[in-house]
Amino acid sequence: MTQDSTVSFGRDALYVNPLDQAASFSFDEQVARVFPDMIKRSVPGYSQIIGMLGVIARQHVKTGGRVYDLGASLGAATLSVGHQLQDSSVELVAVDNAPAMVTRCREVLQRELPAQPLSVIESDIRALDYKPCDLVILNFTLQFLPPEDRTPLLQKLYAALKPGGALIVGEKIHFADEVQQQWLYELHHDFKRANGYSDMEISQKRSAIEDVLRTDTADDHLKRLTDIGFIPVTQWFQYLNFAAFLAIKPSQNDGGVYAAT
Numbered sequence: 166m167t168q169d170s171t172v173s174f175g176r177d178a179l180y181v182n183p184l185d186q187a188a189s190f191s192f193d194e195q196v197a198r199v200f201p202d203m204i205k206r207s208v209p210g211y212s213q214i215i216g217m218l219g220v221i222a223r224q225h226v227k228t229g230g231r232v233y234d235l236g237a238s239l240g241a242a243t244l245s246v247g248h249q250l251q252d253s254s255v256e257l258v259a260v261d262n263a264p265a266m267v268t269r270c271r272e273v274l275q276r277e278l279p280a281q282p283l284s285v286i287e288s289d290i291r292a293l294d295y296k297p298c299d300l301v302i303l304n305f306t307l308q309f310l311p312p313e314d315r316t317p318l319l320q321k322l323y324a325a326l327k328p329g330g331a332l333i334v335g336e337k338i339h340f341a342d343e344v345q346q347q348w349l350y351e352l353h354h355d356f357k358r359a360n361g362y363s364d365m366e367i368s369q370k371r372s373a374i375e376d377v378l379r380t381d382t383a384d385d386h387l388k389r390l391t392d393i394g395f396i397p398v399t400q401w402f403q404y405l406n407f408a409a410f411l412a413i414k415p416s417q418n419d420g421g422v423y424a425a426t
């Protein structure tokens with residue numbers, strides 16, 4: 166962070182003190198202020214995924230193309246794509262519906278990617294009219310939509326993607342097998358404890374997110390994306406109960422087998 170920046174970020178201590186009743190988690194001013202620290206200490210592999218998003222973008226984004234980062238928060242995924250592509254003919258579009266995130270995101274991205282055509286849009290991603298695009302990133306965002314809204318959004322994104330375009334979905338997942346679910350759930354708890362959260366912080370945060378973050382299984386994701394028409398669909402990442410998927414919109418002339426630049 167540069168000296169003249171108005172954006173500053175702190176350590177996540179939101180759930181340190183006992184709360185009578187934890188309010189539902191929301192992406193407000195308090196969360197935005199500690200978000201980089203919160204997500205790195207809470208999501209196993211977050212930094213590795215972010216780094217790889219830019220690398221994957223290089224395979225799928227063409228000259229003059231467009232990339233959407235949906236539920237962009239502070240723009241980390243867009244930043245990774247911008248740094249990897251280094252292509253000022255590509256438009257990067259970051260969208261989030263939380264005003265506290267959008268303000269900071271705009272400032273960070275304009276400062277870090279000054280030569281890039283860039284839009285930071287405050288909008289619900291379900292309401293947006295999507296322009297033709299090469300890559301859509303939903304990095305830990307789909308999980309916050311009501312389950313019944315997930316397929317309609319993904320269908321809309323499929324329609325906007327150009328043939329050969331890619332969708333990347335990062336998600337917290339759960340497991341159909343109860344033993345596996347319990348095991349990975351506990352390991353995630355231990356991961357957070359190893360990153361400096363107390364048991365009380367972990368359990369208060371869990372109560373606050375349980376109604377707003379509803380997970381699917383990896384199979385749910387693979388099936389839903391395949392049913393919509395994406396092919397191939399692959400899971401390219403898993404670290405404990407966090408996973409990421411890559412889904413391609415097939416092009417007419419590759420027999421639906423593979424598409425990239």
Ligand SMILES: Nc1ncnc2c1ncn2[C@@H]1O[C@H](C[S@+](CC[C@H]([NH3+])C(=O)[O-])CC(=O)[O-])[C@@H](O)[C@H]1O
Pocket residue numbers: 192204235236237238239240241242260261262263266288289290291303304305306309310
């Ligand atoms: N309907 C919606 N419309 C727009 N934005 C939404 C909606 N619902 C939730 N959001 C936004 O989705 C983001 C989810 S965080 C994404 C991290 C980021 N992708 C990253 O790669 O750093 C993940 C997490 O905190 O676990 C928040 O900024 C919400 O405001």
Ligand SMILES: O=C(O)C(=O)Cc1ccccc1
Pocket residue numbers: 203204207208337370374378
């Ligand atoms: O903290 C958790 O347990 C999570 O599942 C990840 C997360 C990270 C940031 C905001 C909300 C959820």
